[in-house]
Amino acid sequence: MAARKSLVHPVLFSTYFGVPAEAFALSKLLDPILNSDTKLFIDPLLLWKSQHPLIMRKGRSAVEVNFQNVIGLLDISRAEGDVAWRGAYKALNLDERAETSLGYGAAGTSGSSRPPALRHSILRTAKEIITLGEKNPTMIPLMGLFETGVGPDTLSDMTTNFLLPTLAEITEDFCITNDVPVKAFGEYYGNRKLPENPFHPGSPVILVPRDLLRDLPLAADWTDVSRVILEVREIREAVNRMFGNFAKATIAQKKAAIRRAAFSSPTLLRKLIDAVALASESYDEKADLDGYYQFRKILSEDPEPFRGRLVAPPSKDATTLLETVKEIMKQFQEMVEDNNMWELLWNGNIARHERASQLLFFAVANVMCAVNNVDISPETNSGGGPVDFKFSSGYRGRVLVEIKLSTGSVVHGYKTQLEIYKKASRSADAIFVIMDIGKMGRKLWTIEKLKRDAEARGERASDIIVIDAHRQRSASKR
Template sequence: MARVQNPTLFSTYFGVPPQALTAAGLIDPFLDVDVPLFIDPVLLEKSGNKTINTTAITRFRKHFEIMVRMLAISKAEDDAAWKAARRQLDLSEPPENGLGYGGSSRSGSSRPGDIREAILRTSKEIITLGASDPEMISLMGFFEEDVGPDTISDMTTTAIIEDLVAITEDFCKANGVPLFSSDIGGTSYMLPRFADPKGRTVPIVLVPKDIVRDLPIANDWSGIESAAMENARIRDRVNRFLAGIITPTVVERKQALRSAALGSPADFDFFLAAVKENVSNYDPNLDALGYYRLKEIIANGFPGLKQIAAYDLKLGPNEIVRVVNDTISLFKRHVEDGNLWEELWVGSKPKKERASQLIYYAIADAFCKANDLDISPEANMGGGPIDFKFSSGYRARVLVEMKRSGGTVVHGFEKQLEFYKAASQTDLAVFVVIDYGDLGNKLNEIRRIREERLNRGERASEIIVIDATPKASASKRK
């Protein structure tokens, strides 16, 4: 994975006031880091953007109606009609909208053929029931375990690219952003361009913020389940599928609801209606991922980043450890003694783990710029993606893994972090626990594991706990 340096907002790069994008209802994307948000086709007709709720939704439906018609007449997999449906189901990743799990890279990629076939088979199953609503495609993230939100988002982007281009072109003309002829899928469009660090020019497509979500339906389905269970037939079928299971897992409940939803055309239509009713876009006010807070820090800086002490990175890894510990101390101080803890909560519930990671990254990145240190968020080094890798040159590497207290803290420290260290060929790492008040005995357990390693003469990762529990306002603290 390429390193991320100097994350750049669209507004900063093109000299556009961020307020202009807000007024237009558009996301101000990072141009060199994918935003962990996804276009949900269910939200298209709910959008406040006229182009989206009229032209785009119509185009989306027509696009997938062709696929539905081809599957309806297909007699067997891989016959002519099936192949036509396959061609209509374009799973290539459009690199133009800056959404998804790309981490530090926005380059497009193609998805495995087996995922495409799984979507086609499930669609065929639904069509065989007698259902024909092209928006069935939006449910694939719920019905198919291997179909992620990025897949659904990219399918939707491909289907409505002309409308997203029109929205982008209108905004850029109104705000003096230069446009260039850009080829997307064999068609030429006028779009703004971003020159990445490798010298590539990447066309940019802007996306309305009210058509994106932070989670796929499959991972955020409690409201959908409750709505669907109001239908007596679906409720009875779900209970029958779960009969004999004392405590069904989430996967088992999803499988039961899937089977119930595919019981008949009427069941499916009701289920699809429940999905449409209960899905909502990513809320900037709640900011469950901390994305908007990240943008604010990147755009406006963060107080307290200047350090009196100088760092000499030529001294090697231990000096990088000192820099890393200082970034964590700064984050810890603002969470525990300032008001930054408020950015880690949605009402009375902790935000997703991603929120603390993004906010810490924004702080650490600004800190690293001042000290000519590279930071790679979610760097994949063979053992899976570590949260952060700090490096200076090839050999000097320090890892940071961040876990929320309600998560797999013990496994993360005992097993996961060790895999990452081995994969990255370093034994220097810091394990950060964000404590929301539900840490329990996990801290004692990981401290015991650390102590045992030290007693055996092994190097053990440092443990830092950050108290993110709600605090009284600064004026009321003694």
């Protein structure tokens, strides 16, 4: 996978190609960020629930045929490495797909091939399942249940490879309808004419229906997997016999236990496949707990409300950089606390995840700097790891911003995480932001004491800002 870099100035497909955001809403396609991957994945189990016409008419059968081809070849294989096995190996395409801008690639979308050992491992497990008499093609997407090396990106890319001609047709149709410039990219993409990614010349952009996407494919999401599997009484009992406390097991231990239980009986295997296949649901874009759609909303809306909120500083040095970042944070705090932006951090009575707060700040900071011609840019590593922000462009010095929910690991974030980031970035200045949604307890008191103690030792401590992000009553009810 490509090395993760910092993302600066995220560019939406709709913005670059001048497509109204409403067109993506009507088409039910994800508006991708052209210069970064979004941490959503295609879940193969959602193919059979998708309401997109082309997925229903062509995509499902295309994936099913490819899965069935792998199974058929394995079924007639008599030994690893024989002709049939090699055919199955070739048919099981796990190459990473950069064209969809999905997954863990962060800035500079991903794209490479996975090690041969992983393919062979998946094939061996599939062969075991076939030997038990199970030849349903839906078993292939469930390999994440049994194999430690099969993660959400593997499952997503595997499905994308089989689905690519259909996704290319969906993309071509959308672009023709919305006057997006396209060009031919060859037989690999079904000879469809597709838009070129301006950040990756020579590579097309592939659009994906939103109802195929999850924050993690179910077979890789062990929070959901544990719940679904343990609802099947026979599997729960078998696993408990092998593992006293399944909830406290590591992922590798859980996979081993599930594998032993399921492979002990064709009946249990069938119940496992059916239970997991039925449970998969697409990412809830209305709840949007990770803030992916709120992020796009801020980036694509009229920037006028942000104009005049920031003034370019007269000089460019470490001191003025810190002052400017504090002013950005002050404006963000005002918008959250006084201008109803807190609403973007809640879905009804449920607080959105920490990532939603981080992405909201990132979007606001980007738009605010751009519309006011302020020559600094927030950067973030938006891949699978922690999200932190670094302000530095055009200035001598760096300022880090770390955002935590009050319900989360506030003390660890201030005491350990932020200091690690500061050392890695060679930054002396940092701002630690707590989005207060409740359950603060003594966390604020603890980190304020850590700050005072560090300053008493003559050390440069990170600033602390608390933003009130509680749900508020409307003005008429106050």
